[in-house]
Amino acid sequence: MILVKNISKQYGDFTALENINLEFTNGLYGLLAPNGAGKTTLIKMLATLIAPSKGEILYNGKNIVAMDEDYRTLLGYLPQQFGFYKNYSPKQYLLYLAALKGIGKKEALAKIDDLLEKVALREVTNKKMKKFSGGMIQRVGIAQSLLNDPKILILDEPTAGLDPKERARFRHLLTELARERLVIVSTHIVSDVETIANEIIMIKNQQLLYKDSVEKICATLDGHVFETTIPYEQLETFRKKYVLLSEKQERGSMVIRFIHKGVAETNWFPLAPQLEDVFLYEYRDDIGEEV
Numbered sequence: 001m002i003l004v005k006n007i008s009k010q011y012g013d014f015t016a017l018e019n020i021n022l023e024f025t026n027g028l029y030g031l032l033a034p035n036g037a038g039k040t041t042l043i044k045m046l047a048t049l050i051a052p053s054k055g056e057i058l059y060n061g062k063n064i065v066a067m068d069e070d071y072r073t074l075l076g077y078l079p080q081q082f083g084f085y086k087n088y089s090p091k092q093y094l095l096y097l098a099a100l101k102g103i104g105k106k107e108a109l110a111k112i113d114d115l116l117e118k119v120a121l122r123e124v125t126n127k128k129m130k131k132f133s134g135g136m137i138q139r140v141g142i143a144q145s146l147l148n149d150p151k152i153l154i155l156d157e158p159t160a161g162l163d164p165k166e167r168a169r170f171r172h173l174l175t176e177l178a179r180e181r182l183v184i185v186s187t188h189i190v191s192d193v194e195t196i197a198n199e200i201i202m203i204k205n206q207q208l209l210y211k212d213s214v215e216k217i218c219a220t221l222d223g224h225v226f227e228t229t230i231p232y233e234q235l236e237t238f239r240k241k242y243v244l245l246s247e248k249q250e251r252g253s254m255v256i257r258f259i260h261k262g263v264a265e266t267n268w269f270p271l272a273p274q275l276e277d278v279f280l281y282e283y284r285d286d287i288g289e290e291v
């Protein structure tokens with residue numbers, strides 16, 4: 001079990017994270033927040049790549065920094081951008097990394113076969129990676145993070161740049177991987193983790209906002225999400241008054257999904273809140289065009 005105890009991180013005068021407390025047991029945890037919220041900072045601390053300015057992280061009661069190599073042998077990590085050699089095949093690349101990790105060649109070859117099967121790259125084992133799609137490269141990244149059979153797997157934005165089909169494949173792979181280990185995956189895309197995470201962690205204003213099941217997080221907006229139809233001319237006024245979640249043109253009118261925490265009007269239909277609603281609501285001041 002990993003215990004994040006009252007962690008803060010400063011970069012000079014800038015506070016990136018403040019008083020974060022978390023507990024990870026097993027299963028899949030989705031670290032969901034817009035870019036710049038501090039996901040990478042938290043992940044790098046969990047991977048012992050940077051040190052907290054305050055607080056500590058414990059693995060089964062022991063400080064992970066003090067555990068040093070003992071902790072890193074338990075850890076698989078895929079950074080946001082991982083370095084690979086495009087003239088290498090996955091097999092050559094993984095063999096090279098296995099050698100760096102001190103895994104013998106015979107053991108490594110068997111392991112690599114297994115891993116490439118797991119990430120559905122068996123057919124391109126010996127093909128140079130320069131022709132690979134983004135999704136294939138990310139799957140090589142996953143394979144490298146699994147070389148040491150880690151108990152803890154930490155993936156920083158593994159779906160960045162992937163198309164919807166690759167994302168779906170990734171979700172399936174993550175679910176598989178989380179059956180046997182603790183998996184922490186960061187993303188700013190709600191659908192990456194909504195259906196697969198046992199718990200979602202959201203950070204806002206440098207602090208922990210939620211760490212809960214999707215159901216419980218959605219319940220925070222129970223009774224506040226509505227749909228209604230308005231003439232196009234009223235859209236601007238509506239936008240100023242309420243938090244708009246989505247808008248769709250239908251037969252010359254606008255069908256809008258929005259949040260209001262006060263008394264509802266008669267022609268508003270209540271809707272069941274989705275995680276995307278919570279995300280858009282909570283980060284309404286932080287997110288720009290990308291969402």
Ligand SMILES: Nc1ncnc2c1ncn2[C@@H]1O[C@H](COP(=O)(O)OP(=O)(O)OP(=O)(O)O)[C@@H](O)[C@H]1O
Pocket residue numbers: 011014016033034035036037038039040041042157
């Ligand atoms: N080495 C650093 N020095 C100064 N500020 C930093 C440093 N690293 C990160 N920051 C700042 O800390 C904040 C959190 O960054 P972080 O990379 O953890 O966010 P993130 O949620 O992972 O976003 P992204 O997905 O874009 O990386 C940002 O405002 C960032 O500019």
